[in-house]
Amino acid sequence: MAVISEYEEEAQAPEIIRAAAVAATITTAPDLVHEVKIEEAEEENDVEPHVPNSGNGLDGEKYSWTQTLSEVTVYVHMPLETKSKTVFCDIKKKHLMAGIKGQAPIVEGELSATVKPNDCFWSLEDGRTVSVLLTKCNQMEWWKNVIVGDPEINTSKVEPENSKLSDLDSDTRSTVEKMMYDQRQKAMGLPTSDEKEKHDVLKNFMSQHPEMDFSKTKIC
Structure with missing residues (x-):
């Protein structure tokens, strides 16, 4: 049996401490990463609803919208000097898609609530904005957003x-x-x-x- 002198034990002590520290890091690192991810997810979900604009909707980068109890009007921001013949707008009961023909849609997604497609229509205003009128099926509720997953408004602030x-x-x-x-x-x-x-x-x-x-x- 090999005998380790006190001098050798002292020399090995720093190496043993470092090895233990590395082992502890390897053991706890996944937990730390998991905790960080949970905190980031909680921060993403903890987003306060926005105060409605003057039309009880919200102003966004790609589109703005307003609403009454019976209707929602979406204002899609188009390139300058857009012609109506180059615009496409598809309105379904629970889906909206609008943009320039031959290009990726500017607005696309599942609607926050169902609409009456036959009572909906769109028009081009000033060659830069497509106004889409959506008639709500349930005309006794306020929408939080137009497209599911987009920023929401605080409906308690609707006036x-x-x-x-x-x-x-x-x-x-x-x-x-x-x-x-x-x-x-x-x-x-x-x-x-x-x-x-x-x-x-x-x-x-x-x-x-x-x-x-x-x-x-x-x-x-």
């Missing part, structure tokens, strides 16, 4: 024109106002109108029946 609300019948207007109120309440972490109504009903029932034990009752 329809008063003149548009006044054009609605009383039942539709009350429904729209309730929807807007509930969106604002949810954005602030507060109960919606339906939740408040349930809360009030239960609270009233509790006051009328003091003999009952409500200590374990949770009011949502």
Whole structure:
């Protein structure tokens, strides 16, 4: 059996320490990389919705858009002096594609919600913008975005024109106002109108029946 002197042990100590450090790095490196990837993914997903533009939509690099409860208008930014005969625009129930013939589409993708293709149309404005009008199937909701995966707006910040609300019948207007109120309440972490109504009903029932034990009752 070989005998290692104290001098040899001291000489080998730095090498042993370095080897242990390398081994530890090899063992923990995948975990560290995994943690970094998780943090990067969380940062990508933690994107705050944008404040809507004056038309309750959003201005983008390739296109801008506005909306009412019944329609969405997409303004596709085209090259200067574009001619209508060179434009192509394909509108399907859940898909939109627009651009210059023979070139890659400027806008293409799955729509945020379904539309009525027969009630949709497009036009070229000023030789630089293609205006695409999309008629919503569900005319009682606000779109967060036009193309799935594109930047979203905060629908709780949507502010329809008063003149548009006044054009609605009383039942539709009350429904729209309730929807807007509930969106604002949810954005602030507060109960919606339906939740408040349930809360009030239960609270009233509790006051009328003091003999009952409500200590374990949770009011949502």
